[in-house]
Amino acid sequence: MSISVNHLSKHFGAFTALDNINLDIPEGELVALLGPSGCGKTTLLRIIAGLEQADQGDVFLKGDKVTDKPVKNRQIGFVFQHYALFRHMSVFENVAFGLRVKPRRERLSEADITKKVHTLLELVQLDWLHDRYPDQLSGGQRQRIALARALAVEPSVLLLDEPFGALDASVRKDLRQWLRNLHHDLNVTSIFVTHDQEEAMEVASQVVVLNHGRIEQQGSPSDIYDHPANAFVSRFIGQTNIFDLDQQDNDWLQTAGLLTPQQGKIAHVRPHDIVIEKPTADSDAFVTLKDWQHLGSLIRIELVNSASNPAVSVYAEMPNDQFKRLHLNRGDKVDLRIRHAHWFH
Amino acid sequence: MNAISAPSFIASKKLTLSDPDWVRYALIGLTLSIIGLFLVLPLLTVLVEAFAKGWTTYSSSLTHPDALASMRLTLLIALITVPLTTVFGVSAAWAIARFDFRGKSLLTTLIDLPFSVSPVIAGLIYVLIFGAQGWLGPWFSEHDIKIIFAVPGIILATLFVTFPFVARELIPLMQEIGHEEEEAALSLGASGWQTFFKVTIPNVKWGLLNGVLLCNARAMGEFGAVSVVSGHIRGLTNTLPLHVEVSYNEYDFVGSFAGASLLAALAVVTLVFKTVLEWKQNQDKKLKAKG
Numbered sequence: 001m002s003i004s005v006n007h008l009s010k011h012f013g014a015f016t017a018l019d020n021i022n023l024d025i026p027e028g029e030l031v032a033l034l035g036p037s038g039c040g041k042t043t044l045l046r047i048i049a050g051l052e053q054a055d056q057g058d059v060f061l062k063g064d065k066v067t068d069k070p071v072k073n074r075q076i077g078f079v080f081q082h083y084a085l086f087r088h089m090s091v092f093e094n095v096a097f098g099l100r101v102k103p104r105r106e107r108l109s110e111a112d113i114t115k116k117v118h119t120l121l122e123l124v125q126l127d128w129l130h131d132r133y134p135d136q137l138s139g140g141q142r143q144r145i146a147l148a149r150a151l152a153v154e155p156s157v158l159l160l161d162e163p164f165g166a167l168d169a170s171v172r173k174d175l176r177q178w179l180r181n182l183h184h185d186l187n188v189t190s191i192f193v194t195h196d197q198e199e200a201m202e203v204a205s206q207v208v209v210l211n212h213g214r215i216e217q218q219g220s221p222s223d224i225y226d227h228p229a230n231a232f233v234s235r236f237i238g239q240t241n242i243f244d245l246d247q248q249d250n251d252w253l254q255t256a257g258l259l260t261p262q263q264g265k266i267a268h269v270r271p272h273d274i275v276i277e278k279p280t281a282d283s284d285a286f287v288t289l290k291d292w293q294h295l296g297s298l299i300r301i302e303l304v305n306s307a308s309n310p311a312v313s314v315y316a317e318m319p320n321d322q323f324k325r326l327h328l329n330r331g332d333k334v335d336l337r338i339r340h341a342h343w344f345h
Numbered sequence: 346m347n348a349i350s351a352p353s354f355i356a357s358k359k360l361t362l363s364d365p366d367w368v369r370y371a372l373i374g375l376t377l378s379i380i381g382l383f384l385v386l387p388l389l390t391v392l393v394e395a396f397a398k399g400w401t402t403y404s405s406s407l408t409h410p411d412a413l414a415s416m417r418l419t420l421l422i423a424l425i426t427v428p429l430t431t432v433f434g435v436s437a438a439w440a441i442a443r444f445d446f447r448g449k450s451l452l453t454t455l456i457d458l459p460f461s462v463s464p465v466i467a468g469l470i471y472v473l474i475f476g477a478q479g480w481l482g483p484w485f486s487e488h489d490i491k492i493i494f495a496v497p498g499i500i501l502a503t504l505f506v507t508f509p510f511v512a513r514e515l516i517p518l519m520q521e522i523g524h525e526e527e528e529a530a531l532s533l534g535a536s537g538w539q540t541f542f543k544v545t546i547p548n549v550k551w552g553l554l555n556g557v558l559l560c561n562a563r564a565m566g567e568f569g570a571v572s573v574v575s576g577h578i579r580g581l582t583n584t585l586p587l588h589v590e591v592s593y594n595e596y597d598f599v600g601s602f603a604g605a606s607l608l609a610a611l612a613v614v615t616l617v618f619k620t621v622l623e624w625k626q627n628q629d630k631k632l633k634a635k636g
Contacts, residue, residue, distance in 0.1 A: 051532070070531070071532050078529065086544055087548065097533055101539045149529075150532070150533070
């Protein structure tokens with residue numbers, strides 16, 4: 001295990017930020033700590049880095065217990081949400097910082113430092129900016145410089161706090177892809193914190209879902225999407241329709257194919273597990289097509305069952321061309337079929 | 346609403362922003378005459394009086410042993426108090442900007458205390474504590490340590506009045522800059538001292554220099570607090586401001602104004618330095634913001 005966390009707890013006054021966290025991260029993974037704001041994900045990252053002390057529990061990096069080691073001895077690379085570049089230093093000096101503060105006998109020669117810094121700047125494709133100051137860079141450039149600076153000390157683990165949080169949507173998309181590729185090339189165990197489930201699913205090889213200071217689920221993106229461990233994870237990852245069979249008039253749902261199983265009363269249905277069809281002559285269509293939105297290759301369809309009490313909105317998704325072939329208009333009655341549901345209590 | 350065309354809107358705005366000419370000239374004239382009357386004229390008087398009996402008298406009164414002793418003492422006081430105040434200011438600013446603790450706002454208020462207390466009171470406090478009839482006076486005199494009417498008392502009084510200068514410059518600055526860059530330095534393997542000297546200090550250097558400059562001006566120019574504790578012993582405990590007063594009281598006007606001219610020169614030098622600092626700081630900003 002490259003990073004291990006055992007029985008970690010942290011309180012801020014009466015607020016519990018982390019509640020008995022256990023986490024193992026194998027070598028070479030790119031892990032997302034995902035959760036809503038205030039769930040403790042940044043605190044966990046900062047405790048692993050040593051920027052914050054836990055009340056209880058231990059942190060292991062590469063098998064070494066580092067709980068009581070100060071940050072500077074942990075051999076970590078940390079990338080801050082707001083970059084935290086040294087504003088009075090040029091880009092070159094920022095990246096060189098970690099190399100220059102080493103004790104004299106470990107320090108590289110000036111020529112080697114220069115060479116290494118330029119190699120790192122080429123890695124993040126920003127060597128042409130080496131004599132600029134942080135104030136003169138865009139957000140995306142600053143973030144890449146911050147990453148190059150963290151990589152300069154050859155960290156055994158790389159920790160990133162909301163690395164794309166402060167960037168424009170388009171820059172964010174590029175940087176996600178770029179981070180994935182970079183991780184693929186360097187293969188250094190990395191953890192990044194995010195509240196954006198799409199980002200976590202797109203970038204990470206492993207996702208850890210946190211809520212209220214606890215780990216709700218850990219697994220690969222497809223694991224978490226296809227087999228959510230509980231209602232929170234199901235709701236938090238991707239879109240979902242929620243039907244509470246105790247609260248609702250549910251005959252129509254059974255007609256749609258939602259049969260009550262033993263393990264729960266609350267059904268979570270992904271929009272793409274809802275199929276809509278043109279009603280046949282003998283079917284008793286009860287759902288109205290209210291509206292739809294284009295999401296690129298997919299169409300998101302809003303349906304209303306006005307017969308049930310109270311009226312229920314249902315969201316479905318299907319490929320664009322398939323929807324076109326149905327020739328449906330707003331206000332049409334449609335047949336609705338539920339292919340699959342996750343059941344929770 | 347569309348009836349108001351853009352040009353007429355701009356014209357009316359301009360009209361409301363600029364006052365009539367006579368108001369402008371009256372205000373500028375008033376400001377200039379106040380500055381002339383209360384700042385420039387006294388400064389000129391100091392020079393005129395200092396040179397009233399010619400250059401030789403001026404220079405001989407400045408090279409008089411008592412005058413030289415007062416200059417030496419003033420320099421010594423500044424040399425001791427400015428570094429101490431700087432160290433105190435940096436640590437206080439660090440504590441207040443970086444840590445959360447009970448009584449933090451009280452501490453912030455207390456740092457300002459020397460600004461709100463009359464310097465005479467500051468001097469008096471030390472007389473009451475360390476004086477012959479004071480709380481600790483007997484203990485010190487038993488051990489043959491002189492504080493009041495001696496150099497240590499002057500240093501203490503000067504420290505009291507110069508305490509806030511550096512801290513007040515740094516606290517808002519360090520609060521604004523935040524802690525992240527220091528954390529980044531630590532995560533890159535820098536020690537606490539390396540972080541302090543390579544990241545913290547460079548980020549606050551202009552504010553720090555400004556604070557040190559003002560602190561120095563005050564340390565050299567302080568009269569009230571020092572006057573109470575010094576005892577006016579000629580050649581021993583007279584600082585330059587005290588020397589000015591003593592000479593004046595003895596009708597040695599040339600000596601008094603010659604000393605005053607030095608203090609005035611100190612003020613001018615301080616202002617020049619301050620202007621240069623501000624100019625450098627702006628240059629720095631421009632340099633870094635240039636695309």
